[in-house]
Amino acid sequence: MTVLVALAFAGPGDPRPAPPARAASVVHSLDAPGLTAAARARVAKRAAARREAARHAEARRLRRSTTVRGALRRAWLSRAISRRRYESLRRTWWRAEQAVRRLGGTRRAELASVLAIAERLARARVLTASRLEPVFLTIRRNREFWTTRPLPAPRARVSFRGDPLVFEYYAGRGLAIQPLASFGRANALAASCVRTGARHRCRPAALRRLLDRMVAMGSERGGFLAWEHFFSFGSGAPPWISAMTQATGAQALARGGRALAAGRGARYTRAARRALGAFDAPPPLGVAVGARYAMYSFAPDLRVLNGELQTLIGLRDVARITGSGRARRMFDRAEPAARRALRGFDTGAWSLYSADGKESTLGYHRLVAGFLGGLCRRTGAPAYCAAGRRFERYVREPPRMHVRALRKARVRQRATIRFTLSKVSDVMLEVRDRRGRVTLSRGLRALPHGRHNVAWMPRRSGRHRLRIVAIGPAETRGVLRRTLTVRAAAQR
Numbered sequence: 001m002t003v004l005v006a007l008a009f010a011g012p013g014d015p016r017p018a019p020p021a022r023a024a025s026v027v028h029s030l031d032a033p034g035l036t037a038a039a040r041a042r043v044a045k046r047a048a049a050r051r052e053a054a055r056h057a058e059a060r061r062l063r064r065s066t067t068v069r070g071a072l073r074r075a076w077l078s079r080a081i082s083r084r085r086y087e088s089l090r091r092t093w094w095r096a097e098q099a100v101r102r103l104g105g106t107r108r109a110e111l112a113s114v115l116a117i118a119e120r121l122a123r124a125r126v127l128t129a130s131r132l133e134p135v136f137l138t139i140r141r142n143r144e145f146w147t148t149r150p151l152p153a154p155r156a157r158v159s160f161r162g163d164p165l166v167f168e169y170y171a172g173r174g175l176a177i178q179p180l181a182s183f184g185r186a187n188a189l190a191a192s193c194v195r196t197g198a199r200h201r202c203r204p205a206a207l208r209r210l211l212d213r214m215v216a217m218g219s220e221r222g223g224f225l226a227w228e229h230f231f232s233f234g235s236g237a238p239p240w241i242s243a244m245t246q247a248t249g250a251q252a253l254a255r256g257g258r259a260l261a262a263g264r265g266a267r268y269t270r271a272a273r274r275a276l277g278a279f280d281a282p283p284p285l286g287v288a289v290g291a292r293y294a295m296y297s298f299a300p301d302l303r304v305l306n307g308e309l310q311t312l313i314g315l316r317d318v319a320r321i322t323g324s325g326r327a328r329r330m331f332d333r334a335e336p337a338a339r340r341a342l343r344g345f346d347t348g349a350w351s352l353y354s355a356d357g358k359e360s361t362l363g364y365h366r367l368v369a370g371f372l373g374g375l376c377r378r379t380g381a382p383a384y385c386a387a388g389r390r391f392e393r394y395v396r397e398p399p400r401m402h403v404r405a406l407r408k409a410r411v412r413q414r415a416t417i418r419f420t421l422s423k424v425s426d427v428m429l430e431v432r433d434r435r436g437r438v439t440l441s442r443g444l445r446a447l448p449h450g451r452h453n454v455a456w457m458p459r460r461s462g463r464h465r466l467r468i469v470a471i472g473p474a475e476t477r478g479v480l481r482r483t484l485t486v487r488a489a490a491q492r
Contacts, residue, residue, distance in 0.1 A: 007118035048473050063125075068093060068118050070128040080129030093118075096143045114142045114174040117230055117238060126239065130220040134177055137217070137228055140172045141167060163208040165217070170231055171429025177217060179227040180245045186210045186252040204260055211256045212264075213269050214249065218370035222285045224356040237296030240288075241278060244307040245291035249312025250275040254321040258448060269322055279315070279330045292337045303355040305345045306364055308338050309371035316378050339383045346387065347449050350394050350473070359424040359448055362473035365391065398429050398478035399425045399470035411461050411489045417454045419480075425470040431456060431484065432465045439464065458486040 056077075065074060069090070100112050108155040118135055121127040127135065141160060150369035154156060158167040158175055166181040186207065193202035218225045221241065228239035229250050250272040257269035278286045279293055280447035287293045294300045295307040312335055320329035345352045351368050353360040360368065371386030375381065409415040417440075421427065427447045431440035440456045447470075458464065464484045471477050 005267065017136060040091070051064065066123045066125065067229065068109065068122045068127065071122045072132070075129040075132060078129070081132065089132060092136050092140050092143075096139050099143050099147055100197060108173040109172070111142050111146045113172060114139055117173075117232075121230070121238065124251060128220070130218075131228070131230075134217045134219065134228070136175060137165075138175065138230060145175055146243065165213055169393050170233075172230040176229065176231045179229075180209065180216065180242075180248055181239050182214055183227075183245070183248045183252040186214065187248070187255060190252065190255035190259045194255070202259070207256055208260060208264060210312075211253060211268050214252070215268070215385055218271070218275075220251075222281055223275040223276070224281070225271060226278060227275075228491065234296070236296055240284070241297045242295060242307070243278070243287035243311045244295060244314075246275055246278045246287065247311040247318075250315075250327075250461075251317045253313035254318045258321050272322060273324060273326070276318070276324070276330065290337075290371055292334045303341065304353065305341070306353075306360075306368045306371060309339070309375060311370065312338055313371060313378065316375075332491075335379075339381060342383055342387050346390065349397065349400065350424060350449065351391055362395075365473065366395065369395070394423070395474045396476065397472075398476040399423050399482040400470045401468055401470055401478060403466065403468070403480060403482050406484045409458060409484065409486045411458055413457070413489070415456045415458060415486075417456055417466065417484075418451065419454075419468060420451050420468060421447060423472055423480075425472050427452075427471075428469045429454055429469050431458075432467075433460050434462050434464070461486050461488040 021459075037167065038134050044401050063074065065071065072081075072086060072089050072093070075081045076083060081089070096111065096115055100108055100115065103111060110151070118139060121131070121135065121278040130336065143456055144160065145158065152169045154169060156169045156427055157178065158169060159165070160167075164182070164185065166178045166185065167175040167176040168181070169175050189203055189207040189210065193204060198275045214227070215225075217227060219228050219239065220226075221239070224240050227245050228241055229236075229245075230238040232238065233240070253268040253272035255277070257265040257267075257272065260268065261266070279288055281288060282288050283294055283297045287297055292303075292308065293311050295302055295304040307327065312331060315327050315331040315334075318324055341355075344355065345368075347359070351360045351365045352358065353364055369388055369391035372384050372391060376385035376388050402420045404418040406415060406417065417429070417431075425443040425447055427442075429440070429442045429444070430438060439459060440454075444452075462485075464486060466482045468480045469477065470480075
């Protein structure tokens with residue numbers, strides 16, 4: 001009886017394995033009459049060794065491969081994935097390619113962009129075995145979505161039946177796993193299991209299922225566990241990571257470990273500790289930038305307030321829940337820099353989203369206020385407590401305006417109305433003459449805080465009434481009224 005087992009059939013486009021040397025003679029030897037059991041065992045052992053050598057030789061050759069199929073075969077030959085998993089991933093890739101050929105328009109473009117990302121990873125030789133799970137799940141979910149569901153709105157959150165992961169639609173880049181939102185869901189589930197009261201219903205099975213999925217979606221990145229993003233964003237090419245996501249992931253795993261201590265809690269706690277490596281490695285591998293942590297590994301100089309605060313909260317919670325001295329040192333390293341930076345993000349009427357001066361939306365402003373409150377409760381630091389109260393007050397306050405005096409305005413000569421605005425607002429500016437006729441009407445959307453100019457060509461002399469209405473992000477309304485005096489045209 002033949003004991004040789006052939007290497008798996010290589011599909012179209014796959015590099016074929018080299019046949020084991022002297023295979024025919026080995027088979028003949030095993031079938032030879034009078035061969036003792038010991039001799040048969042020795043022959044079989046030599047045959048197995050030759051097959052294993054052939055497997056390793058092909059795996060080494062495939063290290064130079066720049067194709068998705070080559071990356072899959074390399075992972076199987078190196079035993080990083082099973083034969084069954086290898087075949088499953090090949091089918092996923094083939095079905096997605098077939099779907100792209102059948103689809104048209106937006107659906108074709110979105111699914112093709114997801115496949116192109118996998119191809120770029122393979123060309124860069126970074127489509128490693130640990131990245132196959134998140135990359136190919138993304139491909140499979142995109143194929144399912146674009147072949148069956150209605151077109152979504154940009155940044156829409158999407159889920160699939162039986163899968164607790166959250167996906168988000170990025171126009172032109174397809175659906176992507178949203179690890180931050182998924183970990184946010186895990187945090188909520190874990191919180192329900194450690195709090196008491198009728199409103200908090202613990203769902204341990206749902207929590208375990210979600211945390212298991214998120215651990216499986218993690219990649220090995222420079223020796224630590226990372227939840228990578230596999231799409232281009234800003235100036236960043238995949239795979240990139242975020243300090244905010246890493247810290248929130250570790251926080252959710254630590255909370256889950258405590259809530260499920262009687263079951264798989266220790267596994268989740270170990271995963272939380274493994275994720276901390278990102279905070280020791282500098283960009284672009286990790287997120288450690290001196291005494292703070294980068295929002296994005298590809299943009300170490302960008303500072304985003306909500307991201308820095310959420311990162312600190314995550315690290316503080318990991319240190320408290322797991323007793324990790326490493327997490328505590330990481331928190332202590334970056335916390336002073338965040339506290340010192342608070343004033344730079346405070347305009348006196350609203351918050352800045354990033355250090356480049358862009359103001360927060362209402363959602364991000366409230367998010368920052370909530371994070372400040374969270375750090376106030378955790379640390380008792382007056383800077384966080386006071387800033388949190390100020391930011392909450394800003395939501396209730398209407399925009400403030402000031403108009404500079406209009407000097408030497410004359411009929412049929414260009415004049416400039418100069419005013420300042422305290423916070424980002426929608427502005428309506430109107431000027432009426434003494435008879436109530438409108439001589440200027442301007443609507444300005446999302447006008448940022450600071451100084452602004454509006455040109456005006458008065459047609460009549462005398463007094464005019466200026467009215468500026470500003471509606472802030474929280475729909476608070478500020479109104480300013482002034483009288484403008486226009487002189488007659490100069491005599492020639």
